[in-house]
Amino acid sequence: MIPAPFDYVRPGSLDEACRVLAEADEAGEDVKVLAGGQSLLPLLRLRLSYPSALVDVGRLAELRGVEDRGDHVFVGALTTHDEVLRSEVVRELVPLLALATATVADPAVRHRGTFGGSLAHADPAGDLPAVALALDCVLVVRSDEGEREIPAAGFFVDYLESALEPGEVLVGVRVPKLGPGWGFHYEKFHRTAQSWATVGVAAAVRLGEGGGVVEEARIALTNMGPTPVRARATETALVGVPITPSGSEPSGSGFSGPGGPASGGDRLRHACDLADEGTSPPTDLHGDPAYRRHLARVLTRRAVVAAGH
Template sequence: MIPAAFAYARPTTVEEALRVIAEGGDDVKVLAGGQSLIPVMRLRLAAPELVVDLTRVEELRGVREEGDQLVVGAMTTHADVLSDPLLAQYAQLVVQATETVADRQVRRRGTFGGALAHADPAGDLPAVALALDAEFVVAGPAGRRTVPASEFFVDYLTTALEEGELLVEIRLPKLSAADGWGTRYEKFNRVAQAWSIVAVAAAVRREGGRITEARIGLTNMGPTPLRAGATEAALVGVDVSLETVTAAAAQAAEGTSPSNDLNAQADYRQHLAQVLTRRALAAAAGL
């Protein structure tokens, strides 16, 4: 189908983009990679009066170091995430999840920030950001503010972004193998390149034969990404073994509210969460 008629703006700076959005009225959509927006516009499920295309805002691209954090520009494509040496060294969990996003063509156009701002609970990156305690830097008419991942995802397809604001960068902690961190992203889908039915993002820090920290994000186990808090707590201070990992993973679905749909029933998703958490933790812990 063909989208409804719309006005089009292509700013080159964040300030220009914010100004255009502010002047655009009540029905403005921001175009990042377009992999989610364009299909719904073609189906006329969205018919904005103005589309603001961010593809020429170069300051929103790239990855850099700032102290103990990595800063990823919101318009950095998935393909650039996969080829970036800093992310390969310090954010393997991001790389592993990004490798599973859709297909090669989508990864060339789709963007890191666009996927996070879209906030689809079946998307691969929101649960990773939550597990890593990422920080989201948002620019708006009143300046810039930082939103922790735990507060960014509000509801289904809904974030803490307010009217007239843009996600400009994502700050990630450095987690390296040299510091004892291991990571794994486990995803279950019915066909290749499809959305996750359930997925698990796990990061485990070991000292000697014990686990000192665990971070686990769950994909598609509720209207927003979730942390497997009970499993995280059960792992801290325990010896690294398949038995301890299995026992902790059995608690992964606690506090979740997965949906019933054509792909899976809620109880099946809860079972998958336990199985995938065990697999992800075992791999992250080096078992």
């Protein structure tokens, strides 16, 4: 299909972009910010989105790049997925971001699509929103009135809806460094290599100094509701659970559930079976809610075991 008619504006600076967006907001116009275009253009072609104008920020170099800023890594909104993947800073200091980015679509999309665009699009089936949620990232946005920060937990509002206000542009993202003792993994199930996740799990696990026993866990789920979801019940239940490479536990681990003492992999299985609590997975051609709940439990266990080793 052919998109509906729209005006096209390409500002030469971030300040100019903010000014254009502010003027459009005052005039009551519906405008969209164009970055890599890998998510927006399909919506335009299907006429699921028909803005009066596109503001193309794709050539603003000030919004691109990766920097080590001490306690966090700052990733510019226009940094492409490929640039994120090739960044030594990302791979060494925030590896969960690299692991998830490697699963995004295909090389062609990764060379055009942007990190910030994936987050601002707020698609719950996207891989990176769950990572931002698991790592407690902070999103930095700018408007004609100044700058503000939005924690990832408050950024994703509803399906394809973020906390960005009219006139605001996502500048970049602060990705916290979790430090030593943490392991990471992104586990994704999709029917074809280039498709959206049917379900995905972003896992960060911190083991004790002796290794093997979970002291803290962060688990976020992809495509299990209208927004990415933290599996809080699983995070709590994992504390104190020993993890072995096979996903089983040594006998006599001491867990006592409703049916009495348990051993082997029961504690880990019990914790991961809580992953779908509080979720509202969608129904589509790839699966119904029951199927996605099953996937969430299975993939969470895989992700936790992989992150723990």
